[in-house]
Amino acid sequence: MEIKAQLRGLPPYQPGKSVEEVKRQYGLTDIIKLASNENPYGCSPAAKEAIMKQLDRLAIYPDGYARLLREKVAAHLGVKETQLIFGNGSDEVVQIICRAFLSPNTNTVMAAPTFPQYRHNAVIEGAEVREIPLVDGRHDLEAMLNAIDEQTRVVWICNPNNPTGTYVNERELTSFLERVPRHVLVVLDEAYYEYATADDYPQTVPLLRQYENLMILRTFSKAYGLAALRVGYGIASETIVRDIEPAREPFNTSSIAQAAAVAALDDQAFIRDCVEKNKQGLQTFYRFCEENGLRYYPSQTNFVLIDFGIEGNEVFQYLLERGIIVRSGNALGFPTAVRITVGTREQNERVIAALTQMLKEKQLV
């Protein structure tokens, strides 16, 4: 047997530690996980009710076209239903895009560090990956433009960017889109869209009319609090959606996920409340950083990347032993930082208390 050469040595996705694992390993009971940018307030109660109603229908395949969800999302965004493609998480939409556009002898341009699944799926398709280093944690759009050539098929902009939380503003984005050759698909990954509150964070759906080579990715995993159900989507021109649909699995979103997403979308008051609390949580982390002279990236997401000036793994381990799971920057391309998801007020206070103690113990202040 001979596996594709590019799969040899390609590490599978390494998930962060689970709460159960930490409970077992450290004998702790009160664990908080602030590692995967999940919504600490869960999801709308309406989503849970919608899920219960699906439980009598488990023997039936889901609607492969996700008709009801499609209608809801289209109306919510003001786009045509035929401009949407749904995925088993936006992860799967990334995979579909790579399957549809990339092959050996093509290349794809992205920032580094950024969300790792763009690279991972591009490597599997045998495409060349052109990674353009972030500058001060932000996309270097000029250098990304310069990396594009005839063989470029897809450019990825993670906006806001994971793991830095930084964003490309409206002016920068439109100037970039003006200059990207029309044969290149520009993917704007807006997984954290709902959390972005900056006045100049771009509203990109109206741009789809102007730029036919644009695709936007959104998800129900973050602010909507439905990460377990795996539902995300792409928004693009009807032509792009029609062209990539054959690369989608037939029943890729479950009935439960579709029903929960429909109900969650109707509860915008829940989203507004979570976004407001998240904003306050970010301020709490910023204050902590400023009081202790720590560098951080101002974030338009529900996480913050903080540089402690020591190995990220060391900070990660210190917190882990105290029942707090965060994400070490070592695995994210920021070896002296950790990425912390903004939690509830109580959770944030507990993390900050532990970090304050750590700074004292390690004589970092």
Ligand SMILES: Cc1ncc(COP(=O)(O)O)c(C=O)c1O
């Ligand atoms: C930038 C970004 N894009 C996409 C995803 C994937 O989200 P999902 O597959 O749950 O929709 C994530 C998850 O962490 C992310 O941070």
